Amino acid sequence: MFKQLKARFGSSLSVGIIAIIGIWLIGMVILPQLIMVDYSFRPNLLPSEIGTDKDTYSLNNYETLFGNSIHLSIFAKTIWSSVLVTILTLVVSYPLAFYLAKVATPGQAALCILLLIIPFWINEILRTFSWYIILAYKGPLNALLLALGLIDRPVRFLSGDGGVMVGMVYAYILFMIFPIYNAIESLDSNQVKAARNLGAGWIRTHYRVIIPHAKPGIATGCIMTFMLAAGSYAVPALLGSPGSRWFTQIIYNWFFEGGDWNQGAAYAFLLLLICIGFIALVMRVFKVGLGDIAR
Amino acid sequence: MDSSVHLDNVVMNFGDFTAVQKTDLKIESGEFFSFLGPSGCGKTTILNMISGFLEPSKGVVKIGGKSMAGVPANKRPTSMIFQNLALFPLMTVAENIEFGLEVRGVSKAERKKTSDRLLELVALEGSGSKKPDELSGGQKQRIAIARALAVEPQVLLLDEPLSALDLKLRQHMRTELKEIQRKTGITFIYITHDQGEALTMSDRVAVMSAGKLQQVADPITLYREPQTSFVASFVGENNPITGVVDAIDGNLVTLNCGVLGKFTGRGIGTISKGQSATLFIRPELLKLGQTGDMSFTARIAEVNFEGSYLTLTALLNQQHAISVQIGAEQYTADLIPDAEIQLSFASQDAVVIAGEGNV
Ligand SMILES: Nc1ncnc2c1ncn2[C@@H]1O[C@H](COP(=O)(O)OP(=O)(O)OP(=O)(O)O)[C@@H](O)[C@H]1O
Ligand SMILES: [Mg+2]
Numbered sequence: 120m121f122k123q124l125k126a127r128f129g130s131s132l133s134v135g136i137i138a139i140i141g142i143w144l145i146g147m148v149i150l151p152q153l154i155m156v157d158y159s160f161r162p163n164l165l166p167s168e169i170g171t172d173k174d175t176y177s178l179n180n181y182e183t184l185f186g187n188s189i190h191l192s193i194f195a196k197t198i199w200s201s202v203l204v205t206i207l208t209l210v211v212s213y214p215l216a217f218y219l220a221k222v223a224t225p226g227q228a229a230l231c232i233l234l235l236i237i238p239f240w241i242n243e244i245l246r247t248f249s250w251y252i253i254l255a256y257k258g259p260l261n262a263l264l265l266a267l268g269l270i271d272r273p274v275r276f277l278s279g280d281g282g283v284m285v286g287m288v289y290a291y292i293l294f295m296i297f298p299i300y301n302a303i304e305s306l307d308s309n310q311v312k313a314a315r316n317l318g319a320g321w322i323r324t325h326y327r328v329i330i331p332h333a334k335p336g337i338a339t340g341c342i343m344t345f346m347l348a349a350g351s352y353a354v355p356a357l358l359g360s361p362g363s364r365w366f367t368q369i370i371y372n373w374f375f376e377g378g379d380w381n382q383g384a385a386y387a388f389l390l391l392l393i394c395i396g397f398i399a400l401v402m403r404v405f406k407v408g409l410g411d412i413a414r
Numbered sequence: 415m416d417s418s419v420h421l422d423n424v425v426m427n428f429g430d431f432t433a434v435q436k437t438d439l440k441i442e443s444g445e446f447f448s449f450l451g452p453s454g455c456g457k458t459t460i461l462n463m464i465s466g467f468l469e470p471s472k473g474v475v476k477i478g479g480k481s482m483a484g485v486p487a488n489k490r491p492t493s494m495i496f497q498n499l500a501l502f503p504l505m506t507v508a509e510n511i512e513f514g515l516e517v518r519g520v521s522k523a524e525r526k527k528t529s530d531r532l533l534e535l536v537a538l539e540g541s542g543s544k545k546p547d548e549l550s551g552g553q554k555q556r557i558a559i560a561r562a563l564a565v566e567p568q569v570l571l572l573d574e575p576l577s578a579l580d581l582k583l584r585q586h587m588r589t590e591l592k593e594i595q596r597k598t599g600i601t602f603i604y605i606t607h608d609q610g611e612a613l614t615m616s617d618r619v620a621v622m623s624a625g626k627l628q629q630v631a632d633p634i635t636l637y638r639e640p641q642t643s644f645v646a647s648f649v650g651e652n653n654p655i656t657g658v659v660d661a662i663d664g665n666l667v668t669l670n671c672g673v674l675g676k677f678t679g680r681g682i683g684t685i686s687k688g689q690s691a692t693l694f695i696r697p698e699l700l701k702l703g704q705t706g707d708m709s710f711t712a713r714i715a716e717v718n719f720e721g722s723y724l725t726l727t728a729l730l731n732q733q734h735a736i737s738v739q740i741g742a743e744q745y746t747a748d749l750i751p752d753a754e755i756q757l758s759f760a761s762q763d764a765v766v767i768a769g770e771g772n773v
Contacts, residue, residue, distance in 0.1 A: 309500035315487040316465055316494045317514035317565055327513070331504045 159384035180385030190369055194390070197366035198397065200280055201348035204287045208344050209337065211288060212295040217329070219296075220303035221311065239293060247357045250286045251277070254358070282358040283365070290354055291347050295340035302336025303329060335411040342398055349394050366390055416478040417491070417568035417601045418443045419464060424473035426459050426625075433459045435626045436472070441603060441618075443478075446595050448604040448612040451622035452648070457605045458497070459625075461571045464603065466490045478568060488517075493567035495575045499558040501546040507533075507557050508542030514565035532560040535594065552583040559594065569601045576611065588615055609649050613637065621645045641682060643771045646694040653700070653736040654771040656692045659685055667766040669693055673731050677708055679764030692771030695764040697725065697739035700757050709758035712736065714751050728755060 124133040160176045168174065184190055219228045238246060253260050254276040261273040276282050306329060314324040330337070355365035370390070373383030402408075419441040426434040434456040441447045449457045462468040464475055466487035475482045477491060493514070502510050509516075511532055512525040520528075533539050536556035546554055555575060562570055572591075576584045592615050595602050606612050612619045613633040621628040621636065621644070629641045640646035647654060657671030667681035669691055679693045712728035715735065724745055726738040738757060749755070 307498070307500060309496045309498055310502060312467055312487070313494070313496060313500040313502070314513070315467075316492070317561070318488045318517040319513070320488055320517075323517060327505075327516075328502060 155384045156388065158381045159388055161381055163379040163381045180382050181389060183382060184386060184389055190366075190386075193364050193369060194366050194393075196280075197349055197390075198393065200284065200365075201345050204284055204291070204348040205341050205345045207284060208288045208292055208295045209341060212292055212299055212340065213337070216296050216299035216333075217303055217325075220300050221306075221308065235293060235296065243290065244353055244357070247286050247290065247354050250282070250289060251357055254282050254285065277358060278360045278362070280359075280363045282360075283355050283363055286354040286358040287348050287351060290351070291344045294343040294347060298336040298339040298343070299333055300336075302333035306332045334405070334407060338402065338405070338407040338411065341401075345398065346394060349390065415568065416443050418476075418478060419569055419601060419603065420476040420479075421460070421463075422474050422476055424463060424470040424475060426456070426463060426468060427471040433625050434463070434470075437627055438473075439620065439627065439630060441601060444599050444601055446592070446602045446604065446615060446617045448606060448616040448619045449622055450606055450609055450612040450619050450649070452607055455622045456625040457607075457622060458573055461494065461573055461603065461605060464569070465492045465494050465571055491568040492571055493562040493565050493569075494571040495558050495562050495573065497573040497575075497577070499554055499575075501554060501558060501561070503546055505545075506542065507538075507544050507546060507549070510546065510557060511542075511561045511564050513561065518565070528564055529560075532564055535563070535597075536560045536590075551579055552587065555579065555587060556590075559591070563594070563598065563600075567600060569603060570595075572602065572604045574605055574607070577606075577608070584611075591615065613649070621648060623648070639682070640694070640765060640767070643692055643694075643767050643769050646692075646765060646767060647771070651697050651737065651739075652694045653697065654692050654694055655730075655734065655736075656690065656771050659687050659689055659691050659766075662687060666761055667691065669766060674734055675710055675731075677764070678761040679766040680762060681766045683768060685766065685768050689768060690770055691766050691768045693764050693766045694771075695736075695759050697737045698723075699763040700736070700738045700759050702738075702740060702744060703756055704758050706758035706760040706763070708761050708764070709756060711754055712757055714749065714753045714755060716751060717749055719745075724749070726755075728757065 121133060121137065124136060128136065159180055160178070161174060162177070162179065164171075164173055184194065215231075219231055223231060252258055255261075256273050256275055256277070260276070261270075264270045265273065276285070310328055310332070311324060314328045319327065350367060351365065352367045352371060355363065355368060359365060359368075366386070367390075370383050370386045373379050373386060377383070421437050421439045421441075424434065424437050425432065437460075449460060451457055459468065463470050464477075464482075466482065466485060466489075469483070482490060502513065505513070508526070508529045511529040512520075515525045515528060529542060530539075533542055536559055538553060538556055538560075541549065541553070541557075546557065549557065555578075558575065575591075576587050579587060588611060591602075591604075604612070604615065613636070616633060618630060618632050619636055620630045623644045629636060629645045631639070631641075636645065636649055640649065643654070646652050655669070655671050655674060655677055657669030657674070657677070659667055660670040660676060661668040662681065662685065665680050666678050667685055668676055668678040670676050671693075677693050679695070681691075685691055710730065712730045713732070714726055715729050716727040718725040718727075719742070722742055724740050724742055726740065726749065727735055728738060729735055
């Protein structure tokens with residue numbers, strides 16, 4: 120790589136570029152992570168006690184989670200809800216991605232994509248807050264449903280996990296649509312025609328021809344959505360109720376309310392590890408390789 | 415079983431553009447029928463209407479006498495071999511072939527039997543577990559044929575299936591396709607812009623140009639009795655000479671071609687005195703010497719040796735190039751550029767078609 124850079128920019132500039140990238144990677148990405156890993160294995164001490172005998176490495180911070188049944192259940196719920204969010208987002212996104220890639224004319228597709236992107240020019244907090252307004256007890260959605268006569272009295276959308284789910288599906292839909300859209304786009308339309316020609320109905324055509332082709336895109340979209348959902352803070356904080364706490368909120372509490380960074384770091388790493396393990400497992404089950412995703 | 419295909423006054427418009435003009439055509443059960451025409455003339459559009467990917471703007475497609483209006487592509491008794499084959503790359507060869515049967519709920523054992531039988535038919539026994547990408551172009555071609563045959567269609571639609579192959583393989587596949595058609599008795603509708611292919615394989619050929627059927631006939635008639643200038647110049651080599659109708663005597667029409675002289679040929683269609691018309695004479699029907707009743711002199715511009723025959727390009731009156739094909743055995747040392755030669759043809763061998771002949 121250095122050679123290529125040198126050929127293009129000369130050696131002094133190349134050294135500079137590499138130094139900047141190196142400092143960025145090490146200083147901004149790797150080092151903070153390592154410091155957090157280090158934190159997570161040490162006890163939470165007063166500044167004066169740091170470096171004394173009490174400052175030893177242990178797994179105590181990690182064990183805390185397994186001793187606390189409330190945290191553990193929130194942890195499990197977070198993973199489970201993130202799976203649901205991922206599935207919901209997939210269900211919503213796949214037809215849309217298929218429509219954009221294969222059905223819509225180029226003009227329609229461009230318009231649709233623009234309409235999808237415009238809301239994302241607005242800050243995530245504001246976007247999420249708008250859902251808070253929509254879903255509120257006296258909000259427009261309830262008013263509409265009441266006016267249409269579909270319900271007799273307003274529904275408390277925001278009391279359970281429902282509001283959080285809706286907010287997340289909305290927040291991460293682009294991360295799902297675009298990989299799937301790209302994958303389906305690259306499918307030769309004649310493949311679809313060939314399947315139809317051989318007698319396949321629409322369901323089988325999707326199941327046997329289009330979805331297998333789009334699998335890497337679906338996997339990429341699902342992984343991103345799952346990771347974003349599991350690690351989301353803003354959406355559950357705004358749209359959740361006290362009964363629907365997200366694990367990230369507990370991590371936040373450890374850091375900024377409990378003041379116990381060590382404990383918070385351990386929780387954060389547990390979340391990361393379990394998520395990675397979970398993804399690896401799901402990829403194995405659906406026979407998706409890492410190479411497929413990079414494709 | 416009746417597997418005839420009837421295009422009943424079919425028209426296909428894309429917006430303002432008419433891709434296929436009003437066409438009424440009946441393709442017989444078990445026939446090997448070809449559509450021949452230049453790129454963009456509407457051949458694929460016709461296949462798409464038969465297979466159900468497009469609904470005609472006007473008229474109906476009938477298969478086996480039954481109207482196909484409103485019948486979706488997956489419910490029609492047709493199967494198609496696509497211009498780019500469109501094999502399913504993620505399935506094995508056997509899964510590809512069995513796909514149509516899987517759709518129809520055929521048991522696994524039955525499916526295996528069929529795919530084995532078809533793999534044998536296309537001489538690819540034992541390739542069932544390979545992926546399409548592991549096959550050569552010609553092998554993929556044959557898998558596409560096997561996949562299309564597996565569903566036992568009444569009508570097989572082939573969209574330039576051989577265009578991607580090299581000459582040798584193409585000739586081989588032609589005989590194989592013909593053989594398969596003979597064995598199965600299925601109606602074959604074949605699309606090509608290669609006239610050699612259309613002429614050698616077909617029972618009948620429809621020549622198309624700009625969305626319009628020019629002529630539908632068996633290959634020999636098409637070659638000998640072209641009905642339009644387009645067919646005369648598109649099918650096989652032909653020498654056009656344009657002039658004004660000077661005299662009509664029975665079926666013979668004499669053209670006055672100005673400085674080139676007067677030529678007579680068989681008139682096709684309605685031709686009246688004084689209108690402009692074009693005479694077409696095939697290179698192989700032009701003879702050296704004075705054997706025919708139309709004779710003239712020309713000057714050789716080029717001599718090309720092609721193996722069993724020679725192609726001479728000669729200039730009539732220093733300006734109008736005509737090509738002459740003679741057997742290699744007629745070659746003599748005085749056939750060199752700038753030599754003056756005597757050429758002739760029988761007026762019954764030439765055809766005269768109304769119009770300027772430019773297509
Ligand atoms: N979906 C469509 N929308 C608009 N125009 C189309 C469409 N499909 C085909 N056409 C037009 O109709 C005409 C005929 O197309 P078609 O594909 O039938 O040609 P073809 O004879 O099969 O040519 P080729 O030999 O190149 O495959 C072309 O001018 C093409 O641009
Ligand atoms: Mg075509």
